[in-house]
Amino acid sequence: MSAVNVRQPVSTAAVDGTAQLSGVRATIGAYVALCKPRIVELLLITAVPTLFLAYGGLPSLLVTVVVVLGGALAAGSANALNCYIDRDIDEIMRRTSSRPLVRHEVSPRAALIFGLVLAVVSVTLFAVTTNLLAAGLTLAAILYYVVIYTILLKRHTSQSTLWGGACGAAPVVIAWAAATGSLSWPAWLLFGVVFFWQPPHFWALAIKYRDDYRRAGIPMLPVVASVRRVLAESVVYSWLMVAVSIAVWPWAGPLYGAVALLAGGVFLYEVHRLFRSSGRTRTDGADGAEMLATMRLFHLSILYLTLVFAAVAAGVFIR
Numbered sequence: 001m002s003a004v005n006v007r008q009p010v011s012t013a014a015v016d017g018t019a020q021l022s023g024v025r026a027t028i029g030a031y032v033a034l035c036k037p038r039i040v041e042l043l044l045i046t047a048v049p050t051l052f053l054a055y056g057g058l059p060s061l062l063v064t065v066v067v068v069l070g071g072a073l074a075a076g077s078a079n080a081l082n083c084y085i086d087r088d089i090d091e092i093m094r095r096t097s098s099r100p101l102v103r104h105e106v107s108p109r110a111a112l113i114f115g116l117v118l119a120v121v122s123v124t125l126f127a128v129t130t131n132l133l134a135a136g137l138t139l140a141a142i143l144y145y146v147v148i149y150t151i152l153l154k155r156h157t158s159q160s161t162l163w164g165g166a167c168g169a170a171p172v173v174i175a176w177a178a179a180t181g182s183l184s185w186p187a188w189l190l191f192g193v194v195f196f197w198q199p200p201h202f203w204a205l206a207i208k209y210r211d212d213y214r215r216a217g218i219p220m221l222p223v224v225a226s227v228r229r230v231l232a233e234s235v236v237y238s239w240l241m242v243a244v245s246i247a248v249w250p251w252a253g254p255l256y257g258a259v260a261l262l263a264g265g266v267f268l269y270e271v272h273r274l275f276r277s278s279g280r281t282r283t284d285g286a287d288g289a290e291m292l293a294t295m296r297l298f299h300l301s302i303l304y305l306t307l308v309f310a311a312v313a314a315g316v317f318i319r
Contacts (some may be wrong), residue, residue: 092216193245234271267301
């Protein structure tokens with residue numbers, strides 16, 4: 001008998017074990033997806049460099065770990081609870097149709113419990129290892145995102161992106177509070193940078209997906225106003241963002257100042273270019289090139305925030 005024709009019996013237990021392992025991985029992946037890890041990563045990009053400025057150099061390793069872990073858990077909690085509340089509109093929107101609750105990979109009850117547990121763990125972690133101010137700000141950020149933004153603002157006002165920006169900027173003041181036990185002007189200025197960054201960043205994405213929001217009945221500004229109006233407001237908030245970023249200069253040093261000026265100049269050029277083109281180009285969804293241009297601003301905004309906050313961290317070593 002040829003050896004190549006001899007088939008080894010496949011163990012049923014081995015097959016079952018592989019299937020169980022695959023199922024566990026899929027479940028873990030679904031819960032991770034509930035936390036919206038890309039958003040969590042973006043929040044930590046601002047929180048960790050803030051620690052360098054708060055300490056005036058290398059931050060405490062313990063505080064850094066707590067800010068990263070506690071911040072990720074807090075953001076994951078808010079995002080999971082957001083998915084629980086918005087599961088009806090997520091099912092309608094193409095951009096969100098693959099989320100775990102829509103695909104029935106996680107039950108609504110499980111998602112609710114998961115989000116609440118993450119909230120309790122994150123707030124407790126800050127309270128036990130840092131201070132009550134950081135813990136209180138963490139709790140306030142979660143409640144603001146879930147109650148104020150998701151429940152009260154998102155479905156009722158076109159300015160939800162602007163006022164919801166307070167949640168996206170919260171990691172900055174949480175990190176500063178965790179490091180110093182207080183809040184001061186540099187913390188609030190960095191908060192302002194992220195707060196004013198949020199509208200041009202998210203509206204660039206919302207322009208592309210405005211048909212999704214329209215179908216779901218969400219009155220995002222690109223749904224209820226012309227693209228030119230959206231870009232006009234984006235110009236205003238971009239100037240405010242750059243102005244506040246320059247105000248950080250005295251605390252963050254000359255390297256930071258140079259990066260803030262250069263990155264801010266590029267950002268302003270791009271948003272002004274888009275605004276000018278909106279007066280000459282169809283912006284009702286028929287022009288694919290225009291949609292691509294708004295996404296260029298979206299990606300540029302992420303690069304801008306990364307560079308500016310990296311300069312915050314690096315600037316403390318160059319005075």
